[in-house]
Amino acid sequence: MKDNRGKKYTDGRPLPPPYSEEESQAKAATAVTAAPTVTVLPGAVVVQPAFSSEPSKTYCKSCHAEIVTNVKFKNTTKTHMFAAGLCFIGGLLCVWIPYYVKSCRNADHYCPNCGAYLGTYVP
Numbered sequence: 001m002k003d004n005r006g007k008k009y010t011d012g013r014p015l016p017p018p019y020s021e022e023e024s025q026a027k028a029a030t031a032v033t034a035a036p037t038v039t040v041l042p043g044a045v046v047v048q049p050a051f052s053s054e055p056s057k058t059y060c061k062s063c064h065a066e067i068v069t070n071v072k073f074k075n076t077t078k079t080h081m082f083a084a085g086l087c088f089i090g091g092l093l094c095v096w097i098p099y100y101v102k103s104c105r106n107a108d109h110y111c112p113n114c115g116a117y118l119g120t121y122v123p
């Protein structure tokens, strides 16, 4: 019994790890080379399209469809300022101009399908 135990100890000597160091180096190398290939996609970032004073093609967040926006022009303080300025310069006949010139008014963009407000173009 005692002899068998002794034999086991001498036979079962631990084998030296032959490629442990090289293997770990190779793993590290692949990890380093693989890292730049993993590109983080900015999928969550939704870029709001820049609206103009004209109806623009965009994506409606409300009804999830490709639409061409309905534009409603809105008079702003700027419009009235222009009107007042033109009244001084050109008289009452010119007062109406800013109310008809698109560049003097904000353009509100709405979805034609669901009527959702999508954004405003400020000239």
Ligand SMILES: [Zn+2]
Pocket: 060, 061, 062, 063, 064, 065, 111, 112, 113, 114, 115, 116
């Ligand atoms: Zn919509």
